[in-house]
Amino acid sequence: MTSKLLLIFAALYSKLVAGVDFYVATDGSDSNAGTSAGAAFQTLPKAQQAVRQVTKGMTENITVHVGPGIYTLSTPLKFSADDSGQGGFTVAWVGQNALISGGRKVTGWTAGSNGVYSASVPSGVKSRNLYINGQASNYARRKINRKDFSYTSTSMKWTSGSYDWLTSTAGIADAEVRFINSFADRYAPIKAAANRELVMEQNTWFNQNWGYDTISKPNADFGVWVQNALALLTEGGQFYLDSGAGKVYYKPLSGEKIESVDAYLGILETLVVLGGSYDNPVHDISFEGLSFAHTTWLQPNSIGYIDQQTGGNICENKTYDTSNFESTRPNWCQMPSAIQISAAKNIFFSGGNYTQLGAGGIGIGNDANAHITGVGLGATNVAVRDGYFSQVMGNSITAGGIRADAHHPSDNRMINSRLEISGNIFRNVSSLFSSTVPILATYIQNSLISHNDIYIAPYSGICIGYGWGSNDAGGSSEYVNRGLYKYQPQYTTPTVMQNNRIEGNLIHAYGLSHTDLGAIYTLSKSPSTYITQNYAFDSNVGFGVYTDEGSNSYIIQNNILLSSGSWYARNGVNTANNTITGNFGKSGPSMSGNTIVSDISKVSADAKKAADRAGVLPERRGNRPVSNPK
Ligand SMILES: *[C@@H]1O[C@H](CO)[C@@H](O)[C@H](O)[C@H]1NC(C)=O
Ligand SMILES: *[C@@H]1O[C@H](CO)[C@@H](O)[C@H](O)[C@H]1NC(C)=O
Numbered sequence: 274m275t276s277k278l279l280l281i282f283a284a285l286y287s288k289l290v291a292g293v294d295f296y297v298a299t300d301g302s303d304s305n306a307g308t309s310a311g312a313a314f315q316t317l318p319k320a321q322q323a324v325r326q327v328t329k330g331m332t333e334n335i336t337v338h339v340g341p342g343i344y345t346l347s348t349p350l351k352f353s354a355d356d357s358g359q360g361g362f363t364v365a366w367v368g369q370n371a372l373i374s375g376g377r378k379v380t381g382w383t384a385g386s387n388g389v390y391s392a393s394v395p396s397g398v399k400s401r402n403l404y405i406n407g408q409a410s411n412y413a414r415r416k417i418n419r420k421d422f423s424y425t426s427t428s429m430k431w432t433s434g435s436y437d438w439l440t441s442t443a444g445i446a447d448a449e450v451r452f453i454n455s456f457a458d459r460y461a462p463i464k465a466a467a468n469r470e471l472v473m474e475q476n477t478w479f480n481q482n483w484g485y486d487t488i489s490k491p492n493a494d495f496g497v498w499v500q501n502a503l504a505l506l507t508e509g510g511q512f513y514l515d516s517g518a519g520k521v522y523y524k525p526l527s528g529e530k531i532e533s534v535d536a537y538l539g540i541l542e543t544l545v546v547l548g549g550s551y552d553n554p555v556h557d558i559s560f561e562g563l564s565f566a567h568t569t570w571l572q573p574n575s576i577g578y579i580d581q582q583t584g585g586n587i588c589e590n591k592t593y594d595t596s597n598f599e600s601t602r603p604n605w606c607q608m609p610s611a612i613q614i615s616a617a618k619n620i621f622f623s624g625g626n627y628t629q630l631g632a633g634g635i636g637i638g639n640d641a642n643a644h645i646t647g648v649g650l651g652a653t654n655v656a657v658r659d660g661y662f663s664q665v666m667g668n669s670i671t672a673g674g675i676r677a678d679a680h681h682p683s684d685n686r687m688i689n690s691r692l693e694i695s696g697n698i699f700r701n702v703s704s705l706f707s708s709t710v711p712i713l714a715t716y717i718q719n720s721l722i723s724h725n726d727i728y729i730a731p732y733s734g735i736c737i738g739y740g741w742g743s744n745d746a747g748g749s750s751e752y753v754n755r756g757l758y759k760y761q762p763q764y765t766t767p768t769v770m771q772n773n774r775i776e777g778n779l780i781h782a783y784g785l786s787h788t789d790l791g792a793i794y795t796l797s798k799s800p801s802t803y804i805t806q807n808y809a810f811d812s813n814v815g816f817g818v819y820t821d822e823g824s825n826s827y828i829i830q831n832n833i834l835l836s837s838g839s840w841y842a843r844n845g846v847n848t849a850n851n852t853i854t855g856n857f858g859k860s861g862p863s864m865s866g867n868t869i870v871s872d873i874s875k876v877s878a879d880a881k882k883a884a885d886r887a888g889v890l891p892e893r894r895g896n897r898p899v900s901n902p903k
């Protein structure tokens with residue numbers, strides 16, 4: 274063959290194998306063709322436009338190569354059917370050390386008094402999140418003692434002169450109070466302070482004070498802080514944003530040098546949206562090795578955060594039927610995520626870092642209120658694999674919704690099915706909304722949650738199910754008594770939740786700031802759902818597997834549950850028809866078919882093998898600090 278022919282064959286071959294390629298680089302230009310590394314686009318929206326031109330009738334995969342560096346978005350990247358792979362081919366967005374940021378870098382710090390530094394940002398910029406060297410700063414805040422206050426329907430009052438500083442704190446009328454309870458983490462905005470009374474914003478204060486684990490009657494008390502006023506900025510690691518004046522204030526941690534901090538304000542609430550309609554879903558798109566960072570969530574500024582459980586919150590500024598808290602339950606919202614996937618099929622995220630996110634990380638098929646497209650649910654064949662999650666303030670991954678269409682869909686295309694969350698690392702997440710979790714999966718089916726590493730988590734590790742059994746066929750006697758069915762149907766048919774596998778996960782150092790939790794926590798009926806070969810340890814109060822209200826028909830087998838908290842716990846009515854065998858526990862009940870051991874060396878050879886293989890493959894942990902891995 275002549276060398277010319279060889280070249281032609283080589284070109285043809287590379288076209289067959291590689292498909293259509295686009296390139297994006299931070300030093301590229303949007304006036305380039307974008308079709309070679311040397312003529313890369315500069316922005317992701319430009320690459321998205323180019324892809325859209327060629328998806329129709331595509332006959333090979335399209336790959337967008339995103340080069341190293343930070344790509345700052347001014348609006349969320351929204352993908353719909355037009356951006357989707359056609360004819361069975363895929364559009365792959367592939368990153369090489371590329372970070373998609375929703376933030377604003379903060380530089381030019383100047384020293385003020387008491388070790389506090391400030392930097393200018395455009396006035397009017399809003400954010401509830403400052404990230405320093407990849408970690409969330411806390412709000413400027415001062416601790417108070419819950420028991421030193423009395424709680425009325427409009428205010429919190431004190432009698433001791435030792436709290437009179439509250440009245441004279443500048444900016445107190447724009448500040449808030451945070452309460453960490455047993456399973457709830459509540460944020461309540463302040464309206465005014467005078468006469469030994471903090472008058473609180475309504476209707477959020479009213480809604481904070483009914484239901485369960487409330488401000489005045491918490492099931493447990495893990496602290497109360499008055500926060501988010503400049504005058505309260507006294508400790509290292511705290512910040513305050515004066516939006517009107519366009520100034521960020523931060524006091525470095527001891528040992529931290531302000532000249533060298535990497536500081537970002539989270540500005541966008543949403544980074545990437547994959548959302549179609551049920552008729553025309555988004556599909557066949559993958560994201561490989563891309564990282565995501567720097568978001569915020571502003572809702573707590575206006576109506577606070579009226580936490581009910583794992584991101585479910587009362588989100589409307591009204592009082593419902595004031596005679597019964599149950600009137601709120603069918604109307605809760607979900608905390609939104611930075612990446613939102615709904616009305617979607619064949620969507621794959623692999624690798625990459627998900628860090629410094631101010632609310633949830635990835636929301637898959639959540640209720641409509643948690644998707645900026647306004648179309649929720651409907652996720653089929655969606656996977657998140659091999660990612661690294663850290664410093665995500667809400668649930669790192671929320672799969673499924675909590676409202677009526679999530680458990681009893683009015684359209685079958687709303688069902689969330691064939692979701693996979695596997696091989697991910699979750700390390701030190703949920704610090705600002707400490708009652709959220711690494712993985713919440715609600716009403717989903719035919720799904721897999723496997724071989725994830727989960728550690729340094731304030732509440733549960735993995736939560737499965739929602740609804741406390743109240744939406745299961747026949748309802749729940751508990752919720753008959755509470756009066757829920759005055760406000761929603763008592764269903765006669767089962768929810769869509771079934772046939773899921775939670776297996777081989779490694780969960781340790783969990784339950785650090787709450788109680789009433791488990792390494793794996795379940796709610797409601799989920800037939801043919803297997804919880805197997807998970808290895809949990811190193812929690813003082815956290816249970817191993819916790820089947821809470823209505824948990825029914827789970828198969829809980831061959832888990833190794835060696836925390837100090839009971840290896841198994843159950844609570845509430847209809848917690849029945851669960852198969853619990855072959856598990857090893859350290860403390861807690863003796864149950865036939867299960868074994869109590871003093872430590873890991875005493876479990877069976879098979880269980881030891883499962884424990885060794887739990888979580889990600891060891892090489893994936895790399896040099897990330899793993900506290901006490903085995
Ligand atoms: C197209 O991409 C898919 C998904 O990554 C892959 O399975 C398939 O092999 C690719 N096809 C070709 C021709 O490269
Ligand atoms: C992802 O995190 C790892 C460390 O955990 C780091 O080495 C890598 O550079 C990060 N990638 C990006 C794109 O930020």
Ligand SMILES: *[C@@H]1O[C@H](CO)[C@@H](O)[C@H](O)[C@H]1NC(C)=O
Pocket residue numbers: 408409410664701704705729
């Ligand atoms: C976890 O992250 C928070 C900030 O969000 C930080 O203050 C804390 O030190 C971290 N904990 C560990 C064990 O890394």
Ligand SMILES: *[C@@H]1O[C@H](CO)[C@@H](O)[C@H](O)[C@H]1NC(C)=O
Pocket residue numbers: 475476575576590
């Ligand atoms: C909520 O409603 C009350 C009146 O019921 C109003 O005073 C308040 O300003 C509203 N809050 C927000 C954030 O809209």
Ligand SMILES: *[C@@H]1O[C@H](CO)[C@@H](O)[C@H](O)[C@H]1NC(C)=O
Pocket residue numbers: 799800801802825826827828850
């Ligand atoms: C009991 O659980 C098993 C396993 O999940 C399930 O197949 C069966 O249908 C359940 N029985 C009832 C009566 O719910």
